[in-house]
Amino acid sequence: RPPFSINLFREEQLLALADYVVNTYFRHFKLYKYVFTPQVRLDLSLTYVGLQPPKLLPEEETEKGGEEVEQGVSPQEEPETGVQPEPEPEPEPEPSRVSSLQAYIRTQMNKELRQLQQLMEEQLQASEDRLSSKLTTLERPFQPPSGKGKNKT
Secondary structure, three states: OOOOOOOOOOHHHHHHHHHHHHHHHHOOHHHHHHHHOOOOOOOOOOOOOOOOOOOOOHHHHHHHHHHHHHHHHHHHHHHHHOOOOOOOOOOOOOHHHHHHHHHHHHHHHHHHHHHHHHHHHHHHHHHHHHHHHHHHHHHOOOOOOOOOOOOOO
8 A cells, every 4th residue: 555645845845835836827827828829810801792803923923932032042141241132112903903993892882872871761761650640640639438318407
């Protein structure tokens, strides 16, 4: 039968060890949880219904691939030469794509706006009808029921 205690630590040492665990791990649990939890990134991409996605030309793809290789080589050469290349301005999107996208968004917004206006008009008309019917019932003169055979003279 194994012994219940092998007297590895004294009582003061056990108390110090328990205090250490409480003061380090348990007080900073949220920090450890944040550090050791894998980070999830949200990729938010917008796609418009009815609009074709932009297609990259094969020439553009090869040029971009070549630029990546050149950028990988240039940081190694920079410490030797000491000259930093100027960053190239990014090409702006084609005006035809931008204008077609703006036109598409404008038409969709106008369509939604017309639907909202129609819905609002219907709700206002229903509310007006309901209020006018209540008003007509209140405007009728109050006519007490006539008593039959109770006329005493």
